[in-house]
Amino acid sequence: MQGQTQGQPAGAGAGLRAGLEAVMTEVGTLYQERDVEIQMIVTGLLAGQHTLLLGPPGTGKSAIVRELTGRIEAATYWEILLHKFIAPSAIFGPVDLAALTARGEHRQVLDGHATRAHVAFLDEIFKCSSAALNSMLAFLNERIYHPESGGQPIGCPLVSAVCASNELAEDETTAALYDRLLIRMEVDYLTEADSFDALLRSAVASGPPATRTTVGLADVQHAVAALVPAVDLPGGVITAVRDLRADLRGREITSSDRRWKQAVRVLQASAWLEGRTEVAVEDLAVLAHVLWDSPAHRGTVDRVVRGYLSPDDRDLADLADEVDRIAAELDKLAADGDENRLREWAVGQNTKLATAAKRLAGIRDSAVRAGRTPAPYQRAAERAQHVYTRLLSEALGVDADKIPSLDGRRGRR
Structure with a gap:
């Protein structure tokens, strides 16, 4: 490499x-x-x-x-x-x-x-x-x-x-x-x-x-000047970026050649920060914050980029979206003050959220076994556990200390 x-x-x-x-x-x-x-x-x-x-x-x-x-x-x-x-x-x-x-x-x-x-x-x-x-x-x-x-x-x-x-x-x-x-x-x-x-x-x-x-500062400057530029860009990632560019152009979302070239350094920085010597497909996630011009296009860019990530990262993004959706609905219904409606809704979301939480924990454990930095997966798992605890305790009246954790233990929130 x-x-x-x-x-x-x-x-x-x-x-x-x-x-x-x-x-x-x-x-x-x-x-x-x-x-x-x-x-x-x-x-x-x-x-x-x-x-x-x-x-x-x-x-x-x-x-x-x-x-x-x-x-x-x-x-x-x-x-x-x-x-x-x-x-x-x-x-x-x-x-x-x-x-x-x-x-x-x-x-x-x-x-x-x-x-x-x-x-x-x-x-x-x-x-x-x-x-x-x-x-x-x-x-x-x-x-x-x-x-x-x-x-x-x-x-x-x-x-x-x-x-x-x-x-x-x-x-x-x-x-x-x-x-x-x-x-x-x-x-x-x-x-x-x-x-x-x-x-x-x-x-x-x-x-x-x-x-x-x-x-x-000297360490940061050395990383910027030497360590990050030394991170390799494999052919498979180049192919993925080329296909991503074509997908976005098909949706009339374009970026300048200069912007694509500069984006490579962001990919390298992402890989280096994760402790790798070459860019991986999962680093393409940072391009969701690079390739949009209008905020109206941000969601489209995010979804297109997500399609190029590893299966675990695609699942992570989709599951995190699902957890956020449930959390937002929980806040809205709780603010409305209709306890019966909140309870009825929570019963329907309980299994869905528990499944998402367990899947996120599984993705986290898979990342650890594969030697990948578990931080983003751990944050998503903790977020799902938090929303799951809120759903059961606030909407269904379950004692928070008795709610199982993502790892199957009790009382961990």
Whole structure:
């Protein structure tokens, strides 16, 4: 395999990988229902690509980014709230007035601005002014900045940027900017009652977390520059991606050649994060967050991508959808307050949900036996167990301590 012939053993970067897994778990505990967003931001970081978080205000977009990037030791973090009148100097650095006054030198103060950032958070990205647009494109795509006084472009150490917006761009002037954001995530308000309860509890002052894992900037940069690019892309995956492209084009969903090429690095990052030296078909799951332009197409892209995953991953996605559907209906009926209707509905869903939960546990165990990282399967199994416990206890009055677990033991929730 290419990764091995270039001298990268299977365990290369194992310490960083373990650290990032711990970081994702810890941040996911702090921010409910954001596991996928957290994983894709980290995947984008390892791929050296940029992520867009699209959603309404107050969904924790900036807080998640700050928490994640604050765990990269020695990294310079920079953020800004953009608006349509913002001057390029506010982003890339103002004129050094002292040097201009004393020596007549026209230079910019670059420290403390985007030009010195390893990780950047660009809020309201589509409100970037037309005056700053070209400089922003060069910054994101080429990691350079053309100084106002002219001369050689300045190299920027940017590894990855996370951008946020409450809405998509409405004009063509920011279309090129939108295309630079390879990973696109829709972020909405919390949907689960338990997640909302955890949100309320988090408002009560408490001590610092018992564990706060960090990783080193140099290790991240080495992974981005050497370890992730060394991950092999087998012919079978190339064939699957080619067929996926044809399927999406048949549905009039197209992506640029540049976007497909950049998507390869995201596939490599996904594989590396899972501890593999070559991309597997299951890594295609990340493309569901890469290949849509309009939110209206996101569901279609997700379903088409799902069809190319391994049988276990296809089952995982379908079963997770079923669990989410039952949870949403449970919330709705519970809110209506009609106990008889809730009980009658729950009786019909009991066996269906129990079967889904047991199947998810089986997929998790199969992943462990096959040597695959069990984390996504474990999260889905725990989610199914949680909904199953709620269904039996809230709708059917079963003592929660007597509800069997996914593994057949009792009292585990």
